[in-house]
Amino acid sequence: MNNLEIPADSAPEFTSTSETSLLVVIVDSNPSQKMLRDNPHVLTHCIDSVIAFANSHLMQKAQNKLAVMACHSKTSEFIYPGPNKPLDVRQIDGQYEVFTAVEKTIKQNLAKLLATEKSTLVTESLLAGAIAMALCYIARIQRTKPPGCVLNSRILVVTGSGDSASQYMNYMNVFFTAQKQGIVIDVCALDQHLxxxxxxxxxxxxxxxxxxxxxxxxxxxxxxxxPEPPIRQKLVLPPPVKVDYRAACFCHRELIDIGYVCSVCLSIFCKFSPICTTCHTVFKIPGPLAVKPKKRKIKL
Incomplete structure (x- = not known):
């Protein structure tokens, strides 16, 4: 989270008081993803697609704003706008200068981030922390926007990692925070169901x-x-699938269908425990049911 501070010259500039759309794209660049272990060149294809998608977002409206993050195994960083001074680029082959700056900045900062990865251990991606950083970035831009400017913010997560039940509480915190702030979270799963x-x-x-x-x-x-969320209702999009609302137990961090819930702190456990490991509440263990003695029939 130490990369949250972004220089003032890298923050989006609002030149209009009309409606503005801010898109934050989180790209999972963790090399321990299965699809990257099988074919490392897939990352290049994904980054090129994300860059083209980001430029398409900027092309829709001159007031649209963009931020791109790289989620790694140990840290999450903003790769556009970068923490350094913006690149001074000129027009190349008739390409718009802003598109060239987006492409070069993302590729250079991502290459620096990947060069710092030296560990060969297979670790999970810090997606929950990346979403939290994106929410903080959106909140900062929301405070600095001029009066009268309507800011529509959304987050897109592009990942090929699997589900991480160990981050269950972090996920729930960022999800309900985004819901309270009115920020839409989209997810594009590349390899596994999440x-x-x-x-x-x-x-x-x-x-x-x-x-x-x-x-x-x-x-x-x-x-x-x-398309923006208000426009999606008028388009023919893939039908929604049934949402898997299974919760993760607090003891083994695994998704479960049936479990035990603490009546005090609502912690979930896959096995019964006389003491809640979260709030240390001691439960009363019900004893065996008393067996009533059978009545003897009186012989006449």
Missing amino acids: SLLQQGCDITGGLYLKVPQLQGLLQYLLWVFL
Whole structure:
């Protein structure tokens, strides 16, 4: 979380008092993802698709704003706008200078982040922390916007990692915070089904999509996630799937169907325990039911 401070010159500048859309894209760059272990070149394809999608968002309206984060195994950082001074780029082959700056900044900062990864241990991605940083960034931009400017904010998570029940409480905290702030969370799953992030999409009113073919990632991003949430109701989008609302137990951090709930702090456990490990409440263990003696029949 020490990368949350962004220089003032990197913050979005509002030049209009009209409606503005802020999109924060979180890209999971953890090399321990199964699809990256099998084929490391997949990351290049995903980054190119995300850059094209981000530029399409900026192309929709001149007032639209963008931020891109890279979620890693040990840290999460903003790779656009970067923590350093913005790049001074010129027009190349007729490309718009802003698009060139987005592409170069994202690729350079992501390469620096990947170069710092030296550990070979397989660790999970810090997606919950990245979403929390995105919420803090949106809250900061919300405070600095001029009066009369309407800011519509949303977060898109692009990941190929599996579900992480150990971050269950962190996920629930950021999901309900986003719901209270009116921020939509969208999820694009590249490799595995993510039940916890699917819950976050349902809670915040976002869209969840498991990409059928990774080769068509850009097409799915432009089709499903490029339109604003108010416009999505008028489009033909993939039908919503049934949300898996299973909770993770507090003892083993595994998703369970049936468990025991503490009546004081509402902690969930997969096995009965006489003492709650969260709030240390001692439960009364019900004793065996008393067996009533049978009445003897009186012989006449």
